[in-house]
Amino acid sequence: MAYRIGLDISGGDRAPDEIIKGAILARKELGYDVVLVGVKQEIQDALTKQGAALSNFEIVHAPEKIEMAESPAASCRKKKNSSIVIGAKLLKEKKIDAFVSCGNTGAVVCASTLALRLIEGVERPGIGLMMPNPSGISLVVDVGANIDPKPIHLFQYGIMASVYYNLVLDKENPTVGLLNIGEEASKGNDFTKSVHKSFTASSLNFTGNLEAKDLFSGKCDCVVCDGFAGNIALKVSESCATFVAKFLLETMKSDFFGIIGLLLAKRSLKKFKKMIDYAEYGGAPLLGVDGVVIIGHGRSNARAVKNAIKVAGEELKRDLIAKIKVKVNEVCQNQDIKQILNV
Amino acid sequence: MAYRIGLDISGGDRAPDEIIKGAILARKELGYDVVLVGVKQEIQDALTKQGAALSNFEIVHAPEKIEMAESPAASCRKKKNSSIVIGAKLLKEKKIDAFVSCGNTGAVVCASTLALRLIEGVERPGIGLMMPNPSGISLVVDVGANIDPKPIHLFQYGIMASVYYNLVLDKENPTVGLLNIGEEASKGNDFTKSVHKSFTASSLNFTGNLEAKDLFSGKCDCVVCDGFAGNIALKVSESCATFVAKFLLETMKSDFFGIIGLLLAKRSLKKFKKMIDYAEYGGAPLLGVDGVVIIGHGRSNARAVKNAIKVAGEELKRDLIAKIKVKVNEVCQNQDIKQILNV
CATH class of the missing domain: 3.40.718.10 (Isopropylmalate Dehydrogenase)
Structure with a gap:
C-alpha cells in the first residue's frame, strides 16, 4: 500500500540535502508517497539540486525551524509553524499516515504528545x-x-x-x-x-x-x-x-x-x-503516542532517512x-x- | 616509606592465585609490606605454589568469604570473620595503612563505611x-x-x-x-x-x-x-x-x-x-570513607592487583x-x- 509519510526536511545535522535524498530513495525503493514538511523554497531547491521532479512530492510549507539545542517545550509552544509542530498536526488530522523527523528529539516527543495524545491507557x-x-x-x-x-x-x-x-x-x-x-x-x-x-x-x-x-x-x-x-x-x-x-x-x-x-x-x-x-x-519509534512517529538520528544520511521511513511503513x-x-x-x-x- | 597494605585474598574471580601473585609483585616492585587477609591455609598454599617465602608476608586469618553475588549489607552483618569485614576492621584499628579488595564491591563499601565511618562533613x-x-x-x-x-x-x-x-x-x-x-x-x-x-x-x-x-x-x-x-x-x-x-x-x-x-x-x-x-x-578509590580503601576489578590479574596497591600508596x-x-x-x-x- 502506498502510505503517505510526512518527512521533516528542516531537522537533522545534514538537512536539507541528505533528508531530501532519503525522501527520493524511499519513494523509489519503497513506493511510498513522501510529504515534505519544511521551508518550501529550500525543499524545491534541494529537489532541483538532486534532479528530482517537483511534481513527485507534495510539499507542506513550514517556515519556522526548531534548532537542535532549543528547549523542547518552549520551542513547540512558540514555533507553531515549525516543521515538527506542523508535521505532528498533519498526522493528527490524518493528512499523513506517519511522521518522520531527524530534528530535535525532545521537540518531536513534545509536539507529538501534544497533537496526537497518548494511546488510551x-x-x-x-x-x-x-x-x-x-x-x-x-x-x-x-x-x-x-x-x-x-x-x-x-x-x-x-x-x-x-x-x-x-x-x-x-x-x-x-x-x-x-x-x-x-x-x-x-x-x-x-x-x-x-x-x-x-x-x-x-x-x-x-x-x-x-x-x-x-x-x-x-x-x-x-x-x-x-x-x-x-x-x-x-x-x-x-x-x-x-x-x-x-x-x-x-x-x-x-x-x-x-x-x-x-x-x-x-x-x-x-x-x-x-x-x-x-x-x-533506521529510526527510533516513539512508542505510546497515538500515531506512528519515527525519530531519526540527528546525523542521519540519506540511507538512514530511507530506513526510518521504512520502519514507519512496517x-x-x-x-x-x-x-x-x-x-x-x-x-x-x-x-x-x-x-x-x-x- | 614502607606502607602496610592489607590485601583481601578471598575476593576476586581469580582468587587466590592472581591476588597472591599481585602481592608478591607489589612487595618486590613497590617495597610495601603486604598484609594478606583470608583463609590462612589457602594463603600459605598459594604462596608456596608461587615459590614465595612465607616469612615475607604477614597473614591475618579470615575464615569466612563473601561471595560476589551476596547481598552487601546482609553478608557484612552475618560474616564478621570474612576477609572484607576483617580487612576494614584492621584499617580502623590502624594495623594496616590501607585496604585493597577485588571482592564484592557492595560489601567493601558497606564494611568500610561501617568500620571506618565517613570523613567528617x-x-x-x-x-x-x-x-x-x-x-x-x-x-x-x-x-x-x-x-x-x-x-x-x-x-x-x-x-x-x-x-x-x-x-x-x-x-x-x-x-x-x-x-x-x-x-x-x-x-x-x-x-x-x-x-x-x-x-x-x-x-x-x-x-x-x-x-x-x-x-x-x-x-x-x-x-x-x-x-x-x-x-x-x-x-x-x-x-x-x-x-x-x-x-x-x-x-x-x-x-x-x-x-x-x-x-x-x-x-x-x-x-x-x-x-x-x-x-x-589499578583499582578504584572508595572516596569519602575515613581511610584508604581501593576496590579492584573482579577480574583483576596480578598486575591489576599490584596497580591497585600502588594507587593505595599514592x-x-x-x-x-x-x-x-x-x-x-x-x-x-x-x-x-x-x-x-x-x-
Whole structure:
C-alpha cells in the first residue's frame, strides 16, 4: 500500500540535502508517497539540486525551524509553524499516515504528545532504539523521552516493546529484560525493584534484570530502562565504539606492519563499519503516542532517512498502534500489578 | 616509606592465585609490606605454589568469604570473620595503612563505611573510576556505591574527585563536569539541575554538563554522576569495547586478506589491548570513607592487583584523606550552596 509519510526536511545535522535524498530513495525503493514538511523554497531547491521532479512530492510549507539545542517545550509552544509542530498536526488530522523527523528529539516527543495524545491507557511515551548484537537486534526503551519516570511507565514500555518486537521484528513471545546494576531481583533501588516485581507478576516473557555489560550480548530482545540511564547507555555505546575503532586504527597506523595489515583488511573493515552503522537500523519509534512517529538520528544520511521511513511503513502495515492499545489495556488490568505499581 | 597494605585474598574471580601473585609483585616492585587477609591455609598454599617465602608476608586469618553475588549489607552483618569485614576492621584499628579488595564491591563499601565511618562533613561514599581517554585519564565518581543519591552527595563527589585529581594525578585546578543528557544548564531532571547550580556557585573548576558521548573525549578531568547511571556507563563501555573488538576481529578473520592483515597487525593490536586494559589503571578509590580503601576489578590479574596497591600508596603519600576533609568543609561552608542543596 502506498502510505503517505510526512518527512521533516528542516531537522537533522545534514538537512536539507541528505533528508531530501532519503525522501527520493524511499519513494523509489519503497513506493511510498513522501510529504515534505519544511521551508518550501529550500525543499524545491534541494529537489532541483538532486534532479528530482517537483511534481513527485507534495510539499507542506513550514517556515519556522526548531534548532537542535532549543528547549523542547518552549520551542513547540512558540514555533507553531515549525516543521515538527506542523508535521505532528498533519498526522493528527490524518493528512499523513506517519511522521518522520531527524530534528530535535525532545521537540518531536513534545509536539507529538501534544497533537496526537497518548494511546488510551498509556501514561508516558518512550523512545525505542534498535541496538545491534551478534545474534540480531535488541530494542531498548526508553532512551530519553522520559527522564523522571514512575515504575508504571517502565512497565508499560515493556509491554509496548514486546508488542513492537513481536510484530515488526517478527518474533513470538520476545524476551523482556530490565536494565539494572545487578542480575539478582534484589539489586537496584526501590524504583527498579518495583518495576521488577510488576514484570514478574505479568504475562510478559520477563527474564529478569539485565546488566549493562550484557546490553550487546543479545540476551534480551527487549530492554527496559529509565530515559536518563538509557540515554547515557546509548551515548556511551556510540562514543565508545568510535573511540575503540579510532584508537585501534591509530595504533595500527603507527606501526609498519600495522599499516600493511590495515590495507589488507580494508574490505573487512568496511563490512564491520556497515554492521555497527546506525543508518542500517533506521529510526527510533516513539512508542505510546497515538500515531506512528519515527525519530531519526540527528546525523542521519540519506540511507538512514530511507530506513526510518521504512520502519514507519512496517509499523503501519502491522497496525502497531491498535495492537499496543489492546495489549496495554489487557496486561494493565491485572489487580496484583496495579497494587505493585500503586496505580 | 614502607606502607602496610592489607590485601583481601578471598575476593576476586581469580582468587587466590592472581591476588597472591599481585602481592608478591607489589612487595618486590613497590617495597610495601603486604598484609594478606583470608583463609590462612589457602594463603600459605598459594604462596608456596608461587615459590614465595612465607616469612615475607604477614597473614591475618579470615575464615569466612563473601561471595560476589551476596547481598552487601546482609553478608557484612552475618560474616564478621570474612576477609572484607576483617580487612576494614584492621584499617580502623590502624594495623594496616590501607585496604585493597577485588571482592564484592557492595560489601567493601558497606564494611568500610561501617568500620571506618565517613570523613567528617562527607555524607556518602562514592566509587571513583579511572577511564582512559586519548589525552589522559578521566576520574568518574560515582560508579555504583550510591544508587539513590541526593544532590549534596554528587556535589561532594565533585569536591573529592577534584582533590584526588589534583593530588594523585598531579594537576592544578582540574576541571569538573556533570554527566547529563544534554550540555545546556537547562537539560536533565530536577536532580541534575540542582547539582549543576551548586557546582556553578562553588569555587571548583566546573565546566558544566558533560554528555555521555564525551565521556571518552577527555573533555573533563573529573566527571560526576549518580551511581546508577555511572554504573551503567561503566558497564556499557566495558562491554562495548569488547563487542567492537570481537566483532572487528571476527569480520577480519572471515576474509583471506583480513587474516593476513590481522597477523601483520598483531604487534599493534597487542599495544592497543594494553592501552584499554583496566589492569593498567589499578583499582578504584572508595572516596569519602575515613581511610584508604581501593576496590579492584573482579577480574583483576596480578598486575591489576599490584596497580591497585600502588594507587593505595599514592593516596597515602599525598595524605589524601586529610586534604579531602579540609576541602569538603571549606567548600560546603558556602551559604548559597547550602541553600541550593537544601542542607
